[in-house]
Amino acid sequence: MTEMAPAGSPCPKCGQENVETVRFCTRCHTLLRYACPACHHLQPHGGKCDACGVDFVEYETAQLRLARERAQAAAAPRVSPATRAMVVGVALMVLALGAWWSMKRLSGAPVQPAPRPRVATPVPAPPPPPAAAEEAQLAADVLRVLQGLRSLAQAHANYPEYGPRAFDAKKIVERYVSAAGGDVEVKRGMRETMDLYMLAAAAWNAGLRADAGDERGAAAAFASVAHDPVLDSCPAARVARDNAKEDARAPLEVVQGISVVSALPAIFECAESRLADVERRMAGG
Numbered sequence: 001m002t003e004m005a006p007a008g009s010p011c012p013k014c015g016q017e018n019v020e021t022v023r024f025c026t027r028c029h030t031l032l033r034y035a036c037p038a039c040h041h042l043q044p045h046g047g048k049c050d051a052c053g054v055d056f057v058e059y060e061t062a063q064l065r066l067a068r069e070r071a072q073a074a075a076a077p078r079v080s081p082a083t084r085a086m087v088v089g090v091a092l093m094v095l096a097l098g099a100w101w102s103m104k105r106l107s108g109a110p111v112q113p114a115p116r117p118r119v120a121t122p123v124p125a126p127p128p129p130p131a132a133a134e135e136a137q138l139a140a141d142v143l144r145v146l147q148g149l150r151s152l153a154q155a156h157a158n159y160p161e162y163g164p165r166a167f168d169a170k171k172i173v174e175r176y177v178s179a180a181g182g183d184v185e186v187k188r189g190m191r192e193t194m195d196l197y198m199l200a201a202a203a204w205n206a207g208l209r210a211d212a213g214d215e216r217g218a219a220a221a222f223a224s225v226a227h228d229p230v231l232d233s234c235p236a237a238r239v240a241r242d243n244a245k246e247d248a249r250a251p252l253e254v255v256q257g258i259s260v261v262s263a264l265p266a267i268f269e270c271a272e273s274r275l276a277d278v279e280r281r282m283a284g285g
Helices: 056-075 081-107 131-154 159-177 184-211 215-226 229-233 235-242 252-262 264-282
Strands: none
Touching (some): 056 131, 056 159, 131 184, 131 264, 159 184, 184 215, 184 229, 215 252, 229 235, 252 264
16 A cells, blocks of 8 residues: 655656645646545545545445435425325215215115214324424535545546536536525535536546547537636636647647646546535535
8 A cells, every 4th residue: 555655755647746735736736645535534545545444436425325315305295294194084084974874875774964073183293393404404415425526536436437426416416506595605616516527527528538539529528628617617727728729630629628638637626625615614614
């Protein structure tokens, strides 16, 4: 297992000297230290936590599944216990009247008005949890989803692991931030963080298309990435795009997109920075 790099050790990718406290190379943005999603222990590799033994990917998969289930439960229509008791009481009353009428007809006795059945008064249901508490729980669930994407990026997960989870996370985040209530600034930060993670997914996918030899698809994907307005929220990636030079072999927008893809670590770093802002606000900082 690789030991933590001492102060002044070079980046394994570009050779830049970096102090031990930085998580990304100051030159090429290569990730140098990984944070455990469970206990937040920092270590020089992904996979499993040296402190608590948690598997990064398995932990975040479980957190994403839990958040999806809670979001679906929150969106499902609810029937209060009092309403349910009233419906059951009415149904029992109808059944009782039907049975009484049938018995009278079979016995041949004159039909007398049926006594009015007594319906038990339903026991008052306990009050629902405060809306603020439910809102806080939903916000915490969405935060864990975003933290899961951060852990996947830090663990250098491959695209088949990252891509589908990013799209699942986007649905959960959009459902939450579009609902009424909650901290407006937290929701804005969550949306911006999710946008950055989706930009990373798009840039990553464009690079994979090029690697697979899909020239037409890659060109369209590169151009789309170059024009993505989310770049404005990540200065390093925007600078990479703006500094791209014209090339006779490809349109400028394609060259710009390729430059953005080369800045993929910087996009992840921007997303992590924005997520840290959300975490601080939710913690009351």
